[in-house]
Amino acid sequence: MRETLILMYQASIRDKKKHKIFNQQRSDNYEMNTNYEEYAYVKKLLGNCRVHLITNSGTEGIGIIRGSLRKFSKRVIIETGDIVVVSKRDYQKDKVDIVHKYNSDQVQTLISEQKLSNILCNLYNNIHVSTDSITNGLENENDNYIDFGNISDDYSDDE
Numbered sequence: 001m002r003e004t005l006i007l008m009y010q011a012s013i014r015d016k017k018k019h020k021i022f023n024q025q026r027s028d029n030y031e032m033n034t035n036y037e038e039y040a041y042v043k044k045l046l047g048n049c050r051v052h053l054i055t056n057s058g059t060e061g062i063g064i065i066r067g068s069l070r071k072f073s074k075r076v077i078i079e080t081g082d083i084v085v086v087s088k089r090d091y092q093k094d095k096v097d098i099v100h101k102y103n104s105d106q107v108q109t110l111i112s113e114q115k116l117s118n119i120l121c122n123l124y125n126n127i128h129v130s131t132d133s134i135t136n137g138l139e140n141e142n143d144n145y146i147d148f149g150n151i152s153d154d155y156s157d158d159e
Contacts, residue, residue: 030100032085037099039110040086041120042078051078051098055086056117061094069098076101081127083107083120 044052049065063086069076078101086096110116
């Protein structure tokens with residue numbers, strides 16, 4: 001009797017492990033509520049799931065990454081230079097909650113649809129243009145030249 005219960009328990013565990021489906025479907029269409037949410041640019045990572053950011057209206061503040069973006073199965077990595085959607089708080093004007101992150105293709109569509117302000121477009125383009133020029137090898141000719149000034153071969157010791 002006991003052996004049959006153990007076998008049934010093992011079979012049920014085995015079936016659950018086989019049929020376990022992780023949340024791999026990612027939603028690219030995010031509907032934004034313009035009354036409570038706005039776009040923001042991540043300026044600096046502060047640690048402890050907090051970032052320093054600039055909102056679409058031009059105000060600077062601290063953004064707190066929402067718990068659902070921190071979970072292991074839905075983890076979203078937010079870096080400096082990313083465009084995110086933030087939810088404004090009524091009781092704290094300088095703190096916002098990060099609700100969604102856009103990838104680079106989605107940001108290009110936002111720029112083409114002119115949903116981002118000039119402040120965010122300039123910040124986003126300055127960061128990405130400078131990193132693209134470095135990765136594409138478009139370096140200045142003087143970058144390889146190092147000027148040491150007037151250095152003499154004599155080593156003088158004040159002993």
